[in-house]
Amino acid sequence: MSDHQHVYPVSDAFAKTAWADKATYDKLYRQSVEDPEGFWKEQAARLDWIKPPQTIKSVSFASDNVDIRWFEDGTLNVAANCLDRHLDKRGDKPAIIWEGDDPNESSVITYRELYERTCQLANALKSMGIGKGDTVTLYMPMIPEAAMAMLACARIGAVHSVVFGGFSPDALAQRVKDAASRVIITADQSVRGGKQVPLKDNVDAALTRDGTDVAEKVLVVKRTGGDIEWHEGRDVWYHDAVADQDIDCPAEEMGAEDPLFILYTSGSTGTPKGLKHTTGGYLTYASLTHQYVFDYHEDEVYWCTADVGWVTGHSYIVYGPLANGAVTLMFEGVPSYPTHGRMGEIVDKHKVNILYTAPTAVRALMAHGDKVMDSSSRDSLRLLGSVGEPINPEAWEWFYRVIGNSKCPIVDTWWQTETGGIMITPLPGAIDQKPGSATLPFFGVQPALVDNEGKRLEGATDGNLVILDSWPGQARSIWNNHERFIQTYFSTYEGTYFTGDGCRRDEDGYYWITGRVDDVLNVSGHRMGTAEIESSLVAHSAVAEAAVVGFPHDIKGQGIYIYVTLNDEAEPTDELKKELTQWVRKDIGPIASPDHIQWAPGLPKTRSGKIMRRILRKIAANECDGLGDTSTLADPSVVEDLIEHRAAK
Ligand code: ATP
Numbered sequence: 349m350s351d352h353q354h355v356y357p358v359s360d361a362f363a364k365t366a367w368a369d370k371a372t373y374d375k376l377y378r379q380s381v382e383d384p385e386g387f388w389k390e391q392a393a394r395l396d397w398i399k400p401p402q403t404i405k406s407v408s409f410a411s412d413n414v415d416i417r418w419f420e421d422g423t424l425n426v427a428a429n430c431l432d433r434h435l436d437k438r439g440d441k442p443a444i445i446w447e448g449d450d451p452n453e454s455s456v457i458t459y460r461e462l463y464e465r466t467c468q469l470a471n472a473l474k475s476m477g478i479g480k481g482d483t484v485t486l487y488m489p490m491i492p493e494a495a496m497a498m499l500a501c502a503r504i505g506a507v508h509s510v511v512f513g514g515f516s517p518d519a520l521a522q523r524v525k526d527a528a529s530r531v532i533i534t535a536d537q538s539v540r541g542g543k544q545v546p547l548k549d550n551v552d553a554a555l556t557r558d559g560t561d562v563a564e565k566v567l568v569v570k571r572t573g574g575d576i577e578w579h580e581g582r583d584v585w586y587h588d589a590v591a592d593q594d595i596d597c598p599a600e601e602m603g604a605e606d607p608l609f610i611l612y613t614s615g616s617t618g619t620p621k622g623l624k625h626t627t628g629g630y631l632t633y634a635s636l637t638h639q640y641v642f643d644y645h646e647d648e649v650y651w652c653t654a655d656v657g658w659v660t661g662h663s664y665i666v667y668g669p670l671a672n673g674a675v676t677l678m679f680e681g682v683p684s685y686p687t688h689g690r691m692g693e694i695v696d697k698h699k700v701n702i703l704y705t706a707p708t709a710v711r712a713l714m715a716h717g718d719k720v721m722d723s724s725s726r727d728s729l730r731l732l733g734s735v736g737e738p739i740n741p742e743a744w745e746w747f748y749r750v751i752g753n754s755k756c757p758i759v760d761t762w763w764q765t766e767t768g769g770i771m772i773t774p775l776p777g778a779i780d781q782k783p784g785s786a787t788l789p790f791f792g793v794q795p796a797l798v799d800n801e802g803k804r805l806e807g808a809t810d811g812n813l814v815i816l817d818s819w820p821g822q823a824r825s826i827w828n829n830h831e832r833f834i835q836t837y838f839s840t841y842e843g844t845y846f847t848g849d850g851c852r853r854d855e856d857g858y859y860w861i862t863g864r865v866d867d868v869l870n871v872s873g874h875r876m877g878t879a880e881i882e883s884s885l886v887a888h889s890a891v892a893e894a895a896v897v898g899f900p901h902d903i904k905g906q907g908i909y910i911y912v913t914l915n916d917e918a919e920p921t922d923e924l925k926k927e928l929t930q931w932v933r934k935d936i937g938p939i940a941s942p943d944h945i946q947w948a949p950g951l952p953k954t955r956s957g958k959i960m961r962r963i964l965r966k967i968a969a970n971e972c973d974g975l976g977d978t979s980t981l982a983d984p985s986v987v988e989d990l991i992e993h994r995a996a997k
């Protein structure tokens with residue numbers, strides 16, 4: 349990856365109409381780091397404040413006092429910024445273009461309609477006693493009601509927690525419990541790739557788990573009309589709840605630092621982290637990045653293929669685009685259904701100008717050859733974007749040449765749930781692109797590389813990626829667990845935010861993310877902590893110990909390879925492998941299905957008892973010759989046995 353020298357320069361034509369050319373980027377970036385208060389005060393003015401902020405930045409990254417506040421004396425409402433203020437100018441323009449899983453199903457929702465339907469839902473939530481500070485869990489398909497639910501919460505000051513619709517009942521229960529949600533909004537079923545997913549059944553199951561009795565009401569969107577069970581008194585049809593509600597609902601005046609949402613990461617070390625994002629800084633940052641990174645201009649059709657269950661869906665399907673009065677496309681289905689040409693066909697059907705997707709989707713298409721794009725012209729495209737993991741140069745080139753017809757810049761955007769918005773990316777009219785590099789920091793972002801002792805590294809080098817100072821979109825805490833927030837992000841390298849990612853900086857100062865420093869799997873763009881899968885396996889009566897690692901997988905990016913040490917009385921049969929596979933699927937969700945299970949009589953451990961995943965990863969990847977330093981192994985013979993009995997691939 350490091351030797352890839354091909355540079356794609358910014359085209360003059362693109363730079364001419366872009367929000368930022370090179371000179372503008374340089375000027376604004378310099379201002380943003382030399383005078384953050386001045387810069388962000390100016391940028392905050394892009395929002396409609398009820399009370400404009402006078403105090404701009406109050407931040408401490410010190411590990412004994414992590415305290416992050418932006419615009420703290422300002423007040424505003426996020427939904428009013430995403431809806432109300434557009435009504436005069438854009439009331440009859442599309443806000444959301446919805447494309448169903450079935451290619452014959454789509455609809456357009458104008459800003460006025462989105463406003464009215466959001467207000468009705470907000471009034472319905474109020475009538476259920478939900479108000480400022482209450483938490484609401486969303487477990488929904490990719491339908492406009494998901495955006496309405498987020499905005500309705502924001503409108504009345506409730507805090508939403510969106511849980512990805514692919515999660516199992518247990519995963520859902522854990523998140524409902526942690527957030528103490530009084531209301532859950534779901535649908536009878538979701539539809540993906542022509543198949544129904546029983547969302548309501550999953551909610552029913554989740555609410556039988558201990559500690560979930562905080563949930564008083566379940567609001568159910570009728571998406572498919574499929575069979576569901578009904579709990580009288582608890583369950584309410586969404587369409588009934590909103591039917592007679594007023595189409596106006598006053599927007600609650602919120603403090604800039606009041607929470608807007610909680611969003612859980614995969615959690616590499618056990619319980620997932622519920623990141624807390626707040627109101628004023630988050631929206632300023634989502635809106636600014638959406639405009640500049642995607643070079644969004646009025647009336648353009650913008651499509652982000654993420655799910656609203658991930659932060660990308662929050663910031664770049666809902667909040668950023670809608671704050672900017674953009675046309676945002678929301679797709680219910682999967683890119684491979686009914687055929688692999690679907691993504692291109694959607695682009696043609698809705699004349700999409702900006703397409704933001706993930707490397708795993710690009711690789712999945714690429715595996716079918718250039719001809720998968722024959723069913724579409726994609727002439728409308730002007731800009732492409734990538735997010736979620738490093739995009740390998742081959743996939744980048746294919747994305748550029750085939751999907752973008754060799755005429756669209758690609759913004760490779762590095763960021764995290766914790767950062768709220770894009771952090772490192774080329775601005776398409778300003779920064780020459782190198783395939784595989786996220787290039788340079790966005791306004792206000794000060795990346796740095798440090799060695800394992802925390803020493804700042806200068807020039808072209810590898811290191812741990814940290815951010816030196818705060819930016820408005822940053823998460824403020826972990827829900828109910830500020831101590832863990834500090835431990836995870838601020839205690840490793842004092843005075844800085846530690847991203848957990850490794851990174852290389854080249855001679856041009858470009859950043860190349862090399863992957864996470866810790867152990868998290870990324871399977872088809874879905875992040876999972878190895879520890880979560882391991883804990884699940886160990887909960888099975890036959891399993892003594894388990895170690896989970898990723899291995900390179902052509903389509904999924906990473907596959908899941910599991911080493912299992914059985915209990916003495918358990919028999920290592922193929923039946924049991926199947927049973928364990930089902931077990932993990934049920935416990936965590938189908939996305940966690942193991943690709944390979946290998947019986948491991950013993951696992952390689954350090955003398956202090958820690959599993960050496962580095963070695964297990966090598967074996968899984970079939971790189972048994974370069975195991976590196978094994979001198980700290982407690983019992984080297986364990987490794988030979990594992991190599992000998994590698995799972996056949
Ligand atoms: P957890 O924090 O629980 O481990 P996660 O980090 O996988 O979950 P996200 O916040 O969705 O969850 O992902 C952020 C991570 O994704 C980054 O830290 C980085 O490793 C990776 N990433 C995202 N975008 C890019 C990109 N453009 N290039 C390289 N890596 C990226």
Ligand code: MG
Nearest residue numbers: 613764765848
């Ligand atoms: Mg992370």
